[in-house]
Structures are given as structure tokens and as C-alpha cells.
Amino acid sequence: MNLKYAGIMSALAVSFAMAQEPASLTEAAPVTEAQSITAPAVEPAPAEVTPVAEPVAEAKAEAEPVSEIPAEPAVVAEPAPGTEPAPVAEPAPVAEPVAEVSDVAVAPKAVRGADVESEPAPRAVRGADAAPTTVYYETVYTREDGVPVRTVYVAQRSHRDSTTMEELVGLVPMTFKLGVHGSIGSYYMTGDKWDSDDYDGLTWRAGLMSIIPLNEYTMGIKLGVLFEKSEASETYNYFDEENVATPVSFRFDQMKIDIPVLFTFKGASSKFFFDMGAQVSIPVKDQLKISYEEDGKKIKSKGDMIDDEYRNTMDWSLVFGFSIMANKYLSVDIHADMGLSDLYEDHRDFVNLDLSSSAFTLGLTVYPF
Numbered sequence: 001m002n003l004k005y006a007g008i009m010s011a012l013a014v015s016f017a018m019a020q021e022p023a024s025l026t027e028a029a030p031v032t033e034a035q036s037i038t039a040p041a042v043e044p045a046p047a048e049v050t051p052v053a054e055p056v057a058e059a060k061a062e063a064e065p066v067s068e069i070p071a072e073p074a075v076v077a078e079p080a081p082g083t084e085p086a087p088v089a090e091p092a093p094v095a096e097p098v099a100e101v102s103d104v105a106v107a108p109k110a111v112r113g114a115d116v117e118s119e120p121a122p123r124a125v126r127g128a129d130a131a132p133t134t135v136y137y138e139t140v141y142t143r144e145d146g147v148p149v150r151t152v153y154v155a156q157r158s159h160r161d162s163t164t165m166e167e168l169v170g171l172v173p174m175t176f177k178l179g180v181h182g183s184i185g186s187y188y189m190t191g192d193k194w195d196s197d198d199y200d201g202l203t204w205r206a207g208l209m210s211i212i213p214l215n216e217y218t219m220g221i222k223l224g225v226l227f228e229k230s231e232a233s234e235t236y237n238y239f240d241e242e243n244v245a246t247p248v249s250f251r252f253d254q255m256k257i258d259i260p261v262l263f264t265f266k267g268a269s270s271k272f273f274f275d276m277g278a279q280v281s282i283p284v285k286d287q288l289k290i291s292y293e294e295d296g297k298k299i300k301s302k303g304d305m306i307d308d309e310y311r312n313t314m315d316w317s318l319v320f321g322f323s324i325m326a327n328k329y330l331s332v333d334i335h336a337d338m339g340l341s342d343l344y345e346d347h348r349d350f351v352n353l354d355l356s357s358s359a360f361t362l363g364l365t366v367y368p369f
Contacts, residue, residue, distance in 0.1 A: 170269045172325075174213040174220050181209040183333065183363025187230045189252060189343070189355045197352045199232035199252060203359050207258075211367075217268040222275060226258040230359070238292075238350070248292040250351065255285035260319055273323040279337060281315040286343075288351070303348070310348060315357065316340045323365075331365040 139148040187203035190196065207226035214220050233251035240246065262277030286305040291298065305311040321335030339356035347353055 177211040177367040178369045179367035181365040182206045183361040185361030188358045189232045199234045201232035203230035222262040228256040230254045251289045253287045256281040271325040276320045279319045310344045333363045
């Protein structure tokens with residue numbers, strides 16, 4: 001009876017073990033005490049191990065990202081009646097994905113909107129002299145968000161190139177200028193009649209001069225305000241009743257405010273200006289000094305031509321000449337003035353006052369603006 005019972009139990013245990021073997025992935029269910037005595041022990045089936053990605057030793061320049069392989073869930077067989085459930089194997093740790101390393105070379109720091117001082121200077125130009133280079137950042141365009149897009153220039157010189165397209169073509173634009181003018185020259189006072197007296201001397205002028213362009217290259221207006229100081233003198237012989245000649249010296253000392261208004265013309269590619277226009281002069285001071293000798297004594301007399309109402313209140317003259325721009329800031333001016341009106345009215349003693357003035361001057365104008 002015991003042998004029969006033991007055989008039946010052994011057959012049940014074998015059939016039960018064969019039913020569990022294909023489904024078990026971890027460990028076989030523990031057998032009962034009776035089975036451990038009679039039936040042969042069944043080794044537990046090994047658990048299916050999830051493949052683990054090998055760790056990456058070094059990140060190479062062209063490494064591809066390692067994708068995460070999810071582990072398949074283990075199938076656990078239901079325990080037999082009257083037995084304890086088999087323990088389930090813990091899932092193997094899965095390798096963390098490795099960060100993708102770009103195979104594109106890392107670009108240098110962008111210059112869009114970057115601070116100029118924080119950007120490193122580019123390398124020196126090959127074959128250049130040992131002189132230090134200068135880096136310039138020029139704005140090419142501005143993005144929609146307001147950030148300027150720049151490009152970098154490296155120059156061997158310590159200043160920017162100031163050559164414009166107009167200079168490359170050879171054009172010389174006429175621009176607004178304001179400067180200081182000074183001139184000196186000869187001064188003449190002549191009469192309109194053949195027997196009139198003539199006087200000559202010196203004149204000098206100083207003041208402000210401006211150039212106002214009327215178009216881009218060829219036409220403009222020169223407008224100025226100048227202070228003028230002039231003097232002219234001459235000596236004539238006067239004969240008395242006994243036909244004895246007495247030399248008499250006449251000298252005019254004058255101060256004026258001159259306002260020239262000149263039209264200036266030049267070629268589009270020329271620095272030579274031709275000037276023509278009018279000038280009005282307002283007298284400020286005009287004195288006539290007369291000196292001669294009589295009976296061995298030197299006699300002098302002086303008269304104010306303005307206070308004595310001999311002097312006209314305004315003089316008009318025609319001005320023409322030319323100017324040469326030596327550079328951007330300096331001009332050489334040569335002008336001639338021809339009086340169109342008489343300086344005085346009426347006569348004074350034996351002095352012929354039927355006179356008009358003219359001048360020939362050479363000057364410089366400095367245009368700092």
C-alpha cells in the first residue's frame with residue numbers, strides 16, 4: 001500500500017514539474033516534503049536576463065545616442081494549489097541613455113549683439129607686419145528682434161579707412177562749411193574823373209565765412225561777415241600865388257563791416273571754386289588826416305568824415321575771384337573788389353572827395369566745421 005501511494009505521488013509530482021518548466025523564468029516552486037523524499041529534484045529554470053547596455057568609456061566626437069531597450073515583462077506561472085507562490089526575480093537595471101555628442105564642430109562665440117570688449121581678437125593676418133592689428137565690428141543688418149548682426153574686420157592700421165565711394169569715383173561734394181577767414185591786400189581810392197586824386201595803401205580783413213551748398217557738387221553760396229581796416233594815403237604839391245610848391249600829405253583811416261554774398265561754382269570732380277557776387281560795407285570809422293609844412297613848421301589837421309556828414313552810410317562793390325580747397329579744412333582765397341558807389345559827397349576844402357574804393361586781397365579760410 002505504501003509503495004502504491006508513493007508511486008502515485010511521484011507521478012503527480014513529475015507531471016506538475018513538467019507543466020511548470022516552460023513558463024517559469026526565475027525559480028521553480030518549492031516541492032513538498034513528500035516529493036523531496038521520493039521524486040527526483042527538479043532544477044529551477046533560469047530567469048530570463050534582460051540585456052544591459054555596455055557603459056560608454058569615453059564620449060567620442062561621432063558617438064550615436066544609445067536608445068533605451070525596454071525589458072520584456074517576465075511571465076510568472078500561477079502556483080499549484082496548496083503551494084506557496086514562487087518569488088519573482090527583480091528586473092535588471094537598465095542602462096541610462098548616453099547624451100548625444102554632436103559631430104559638428106563647436107562654432108565660436110556668436111557676434112550677434114555681443115559685447116565688443118568680451119570677444120577675443122582674431123588671429124593676426126599671415127605675412128603682416130609686426131605692428132598690432134585693430135579689430136572693428138561693423139553692423140551688417142539688424143534682426144527683427146532688434147539684435148544687430150555684425151561682422152568682424154581686422155585692420156593693420158589703427159584707424160578706419162575713410163575712403164568713400166565719391167572719392168573712389170573722383171567726385172568732390174560741396175558740403176556746408178563754417179570757418180574763420182583772414183586776408184590782406186592792397187587798397188585803392190580813386191576818382192571817377194581823369195583829374196581826380198588817387199590814394200593807395202593796405203587793407204586787412206578777418207571774420208566768419210560759410211559755404212551753403214545749392215546742389216550736391218557744383219553750386220553754392222558763400223556768405224560772410226568780416227571786419228575791415230584800411231588806410232590809403234598820397235602826397236600832392238600845391239602852389240601858392242608865387243608858384244611855390246608846398247607838399248601836402250593826405251591819409252584816410254577807415255574801418256568797415258563787410259557782408260559779402262557770393263555765388264560759387266565748381267566742377268563735380270574739382271576743388272577749384274569760382275566766386276562772383278556783391279558786397280555791402282557799413283562804415284564804422286573814417287578819418288582824414290592832413291599834414292604839411294608852412295614857414296618851417298609842421299601843421300597837422302584831422303577831420304571825422306562820418307560826423308561831418310561827408311561819408312555815405314553804405315558802400316556797394318562787385319566781388320569776383322576764386323578759391324582752392326587745399327584739403328578738407330583749408331581754403332586759399334584770391335578776391336578783387338570793385339567799388340560801385342562813391343564813398344563821399346560834396347567837397348571839403350581843397351580835397352577832391354569824388355572817390356570810390358577797390359581792393360585786391362589774398363586770404364586763407366579755415367573750416368573746422
